[in-house]
Amino acid sequence: MRCKRILAAPLLACLLSCAPDGDPVRMAVLQWEPTARTYDLRVVEVRTLENVAALRGDAATPIGAASIRLDLRRLEGVETEKQFRKAVLEEPGSDVEAQFIEDDGVLYPSDFHSLSLATAYYNFEVSRAYALARGMPEDRLRGVPFYYFPKLTTDPSRGFVADNAAWYPALRSFLLFPFHELQGIPLAANQGVIAHEYGHGIFTALVHDGSWLPDYPARWGSAGAVMIESLEEGFADAWALGVTGDLDFVERSLDETDAMLRDVAFDRRKHCYSQDAFDEELWKNKAYLGGPYWDGRKYQIGTMWAAALHRAGQLPGTDFDRVMDALLASYRAVGTGSLADLVAHDPVGITFGTFAAIARAIVAGAPDSATRTALCSVLMDRFSLEADELGGRCDGAPRVRDCG
């Protein structure tokens, strides 16, 4: 594509500053092209921007040039969110200012960071639209901040965090770190990565009711703690698959090893599990709780959830969007037995630490009988569950027999 157009500056100035709230802006961003199965520069309509140059709107609020220091010594005596923010935000950051050139009514980012920021905003917009379509209330995550390339450190002598992206509930914000070694699609521009992180944000918004500091870690033992961390990762991957349909989204940015750990394509050795196996693994690795063993393993267990949900979405009579409807409903909307209900009322995390409790919540959220049957069939098979463990909603549902 080669374009050349001479346009007067006032038009661009107006596109950037005069766009009424909610009016779509045509903008070139990096997007995955499902037909070509590759990323490409694509012209999209960004619908929720309030300030185009600052790339601020309903979907997200970028913050640049921030400096964050997570030093435990500084957190002594911190009890409120305000105190926490004051303690960790060495430099709170400021509006970004993306630079565009205009061609035929389309805004083209004119440098790498402007493209990265514009793409990140659009990725948040698409992720939010998908979550709203699944039933997330509009007031959740509206205008959520994302720190772009923040300088985050626990100890300045050890350098700054790089090559990662995160949802950080304590700041109710996303963190998109600089890249140093990663040479793939930049994380901020990877729609799957943003949708994954947005999935974490949805989980906090609904399961923990948006709390900046959920209290379960202080109450729960290893079963609940490992389960919630694992399923958060798996559910976040499911959100990424729902938003993009791209099974390879991890590999586009991270290395192949990371991608293989999170591959949802069925692998009996990786995707068939049981409560007994989980309990045994917990018993053997209690000493490593919070350490390197579970840091890696939680993604693998999470992938079991993502793979199971993905499989359910392929069964007759339903689709992955309806499976994601069920997942979102399981967070809070199903009421008693929802994940939010379990987190609030499970005193030590024993119930939450069971696949049956999580599966019951998801099945309860199914929007129709075909989706419920699909979820029952797959979850019973992948996690070796019996129908009577699933609250009567799976009675008579056949197993898919992937795991035997």
Place this chain on the structure above:
Amino acid sequence: MIRAALLILAIALPLGARAVPLEGAIPGDAPPRERRKESDRASRGVGISLEGILAGLYEDDPQGSPFVRKTGWGLRLGWNLTDRVGLRDTNWMFQPELQWTSRSDSEGTKALMVESRLDSFYLGARLGYRLGDAAAAFRFVPYLAAGPAATWNQVRFQVADPVGLKQGADRIDTRIESLQWGAGYGLGIGAAWLSDGGDGLTGRLELLRFHRGYLEEMALTFGLGVAF
């Protein structure tokens, strides 16, 4: 100073326009022989100057910090019109200039690289005040400058999705070009070392603020060249 202000306002006039003689610059106001004897060395030559320039550019930072620093280089062509606008025999100097500055940078990963090049063209009117004697070989000239500017932007997006490449997709190369109008203004101090005939070396240190579209930048420019 009123004359100076009038000249700043006159920058949009075609360069070849004949200026109306101003008070104090009317021919015959003093004996020609005496005037030639005291004339400014800068007015004795053709009046053209050519400088190479190196600029430190402080641009709006997309990432939100106060600015990002880049380096540009270019050329500047000046035409000394001091006499033609009726400033002969004063310490004032008037010189329109055409300046071209180019800068380029690239940033990204192997999978996404963005290269951008900006060529800025600035038509500035420089109004200065010579410090020291008109006959002196070496002189400093503090000045103000302002004028319209245009920037030619060329951006190249190269995408090489690692998964896409494995699956047979092509590398993608997209180029966009666009012109932005704007203006620049600022101040500086010029220096010149001129022979009796008016040719010699020129240099300057200049701080200009540029507006292009909705973007702004500061340019700290060092220039060195020749006048003849």
